[in-house]
Amino acid sequence: MEAFLGENALTNLLPLAVLGLGVGHFAFIEKQQLYIGTHWNKKNLAVYFLSFLTFVIAVARINSEAITGGLGIITMLLKYTLFPVFVYLFISYQFRNNDGFEKNVQRVLYVLFLTIALEAAFYFILFVMFFNQAAVNSEEGAESHLMLSLIGIHTEKRLLPIINVHPNTMGIYTGGVLVMAFLLVKQKGIGAKLKKLLYIFIGIGILFLLMVDSRGTIINTLMATLGVFLLSRTRFLGLLRIMPVLSPLLPFIMLSVLAFISETGLGSQVSRQEGDLATGNNRSAIWEECMKELSDPKFQHFIGYGEMGQAASGVSKRYAWIFGSGEVAESMVTHNYFFQMVFDMGYIGTFIFFVFMFVILGNAISAFRQGFSRALAVIGFLTYFMLSGTSESIYGIYNKNYFMVFTVVVLFMAISYNEFMRYKREKVTA
Template structure:
């Protein structure tokens, strides 16, 4: 478990985006290969965790979208490297679960802690330490995006920080927001690993304040009332089945909410400009242009254009003027919506598969709600968060590679309960206690 955590944390750092040094790039890849071989040759348990067919189908869709990458600077070598790391993390994670099957029933919390929580903790810690010693990101196109507005409300006037190993403000904030959610949940409902959880909570909160990404910071706290409500239920509340609908109708709902929010002066500090609430930080224009692409059906809409489909379709050329500070890269800006990015890249078939993917996880949550309530709530929260953040961000595919990997790992983790309970043994799954 710890070996996987170390290898995964190096993968999360995303060396391929920040260096051309082949040796540095190969470090996480080689570690994953060595760990996979180690696990295979030390496999002593007969029990096997095998992902269901829908996960394999989803992986095929992702791979096909990546192969059809429309980025003008994309290269075959880069795509092979990304896919190799992506698939090796998933395969090694499955093999790690298999090698710890004997202890899994009693130490499920430890598995989650070392394989998912700690790697994200290391990523955030390294970024903060790197920033403190003066390391800067080579992705300086975003650096001059102004002051951290939330901190300025407390009299702290600093520029937004693009951390050295962050692909971008929004992409990095999504994974930090998930970590904050896990930390809050752990502090409230678990008794183990308190010190690391407190540190993790502080680091993730500070990071999001410096990035100044409002949704990633607010959603973990907004979801708290939901947690307290559903924890009292003897079975999974039926409204959880509606979670995927957030992805589909979230943009329309958000614009409706912002129409009323603009009338509340106390919320003005959350906007970056005077028109932020009216336009959703210009997202309403982007979503309108995206909608126009799909009003008239085209056969390519069934499978999508491939990665950077919004660029291939020409839609992003229509909204590129909004992102003038990005220079030549303004044409590549995503539609800032997981719904539209999936449609552009993977088409209607891809969207359907991702909806099925979510409902399969929800069915597992419902199935084990009574025997493993804490685990079930945790998985439900992650789905809630991903759908909420996906309303305004392209939180799927290799635009946010770390989130893509985590979604697959969470689904495998959820399915591991199903595989374990399919044995002819009476099993009572413990609550996950994964952080300090």
């Protein structure tokens, strides 16, 4: 809404009102009695709560001139608090139906895919209708559209029409949901209604990613889908739990792989300009400055600077030359979720988040091994999330839509895991 109507009282208050009404509806839906949702495992709940708390604290300490005064911060805090509460109550309520565990799961998945499919279709139509809108520019000028050039169509890469933002703002989380669709569509027991929607979403999603023209998003979608699918056929699926631990190393692994590819014939095919592939489109320079900052230990590195921590620490000013001049360039994100979280939440908050990811991945893998096949889609999404975080700042306020999709998927897994365990116990005792 803010993208279309700008930042004003309407775009600030209307989402709060809608979320507030939604929370009120689901919280008091049963005979005016407060409904608190499904029962949670206490240990898991503690990890979830700590992870959410560190994020909320980082938002409360945000360092940005775009947030004017305490009211702006309060509004932002309410949005990021009410949304997960609403999602939690909504998903929990779906599992109160007596349709059976599997049908309840498919109902929630249908709502998720329908929402993202409609959004992706909307932006794809805008792309087609307004393709001659503003081009995406780099320091070398307008970027060429790589995917279309491979089939002989030479044009410039375009911003998302009307709202004029980088296309990967939407493409990056469409790729994550596309991974879920690929891993679900051929599973046994998928209802005809959901399967039809999955095929429609896959078609829309592929076309949208081609229009978005992000090499990283397309590669991460393929890697996450194939990697999780192949590992699910072996006993090594549990190895994915170590991915959060490897997160600090992923940028350097990525740059090494890109440097190797850039020396091959494939490198010339997928490069937009000389040297952009080997440097990760200048990400190597950004991460070098981040490493220099963190190599000089400060107390603030342990507790973070709050959201937009890269600006508060001053590190973003050192790589601002990559993005031009002005306030936006001087506060540009780190383009890596590990570095971004360290500057925002500190080493402590980052450690808590990695424990959280370890727990949710562990729950998903455990549920899949015990027969909850739909959990494989969540494993795929979380794998994609960490891969995409290698080259983008994806956790926090920097891509609100992606963060909301992540929240929905995580809460779906948390609630469905508990319901699946209860379902199994009831089958044993029946």
